[in-house]
Amino acid sequence: MNQHETYVRQSIELAISAARKGNHPFGALLVHEDKVIMTAENTVIADNNSTRHAELNLIVKSERAFPPEVLRECTLYTSTAPCLMCTAVIWNAGITRIIYSVSYESLSRLISGGQNYISLDQIYRLLGTEVEFVGPVLEMEGLEAYRLWPGR
């Protein structure tokens, strides 16, 4: 199993953990110099706050714990490709390497019949920022976590 798969699988475990607490099944983590320095889960239901996605929670916690220059060197792993809101938050933190399990296209097809969406690489391109955006990685395992989605 390569390194990407190890960390992607860990993000999927965070997604499963979120779902087991009654939240939406999404998880994310930050890797710096081959070490996981922060993890986060979706807390939308627990916090009664539609913005508490795993990636937003991850960046907020990381900005409190590490200086900007460390964040800029990090790779973000996530169980599903980030939404537009989270993309903006991740971009603002200066992170330019993002690895995901489920593609946003797959998510969008599942939850909304494939409505319009904007992908992370499209946003970074419009903002003139180079990005390494890798996935889907282990997408079947990532999709499996959706079976635990409370109320769906």
Place this chain on the structure above:
Amino acid sequence: MNQHETYVRQSIELAISAARKGNHPFGALLVHEDKVIMTAENTVIADNNSTRHAELNLIVKSERAFPPEVLRECTLYTSTAPCLMCTAVIWNAGITRIIYSVSYESLSRLISGGQNYISLDQIYRLLGTEVEFVGPVLEMEGLEAYRLWPGR
């Protein structure tokens, strides 16, 4: 003074109030059937959280207080045109009328020498959603609030 100016001026007052508390000078409010039903200020410094923009705070509070169908009928007034993160949050709440004082172009020119940015109407277009995006309204008054920006 027309209706837009009344509410835009109120959003600028919220921006001034935020700055007086040591936060960034941004404010926003929601109007439903000619009544202000919610107001919010930027709380980035107070909450030590870079995502606590006025518009994000406004939507989170409003989603707790009102059903989705009320939010969709609202007009959002803001002291500065919303950033990409807030645009995603506003779009997700189904709000399609946004009136602003300072343009995002003016803000971007002031704080970052005019770096790349993506405007709200560009995002809504990419998402296939019609939007009424009006401004700048009273931009000189809106810019005046920036003079209170703590630490700038």
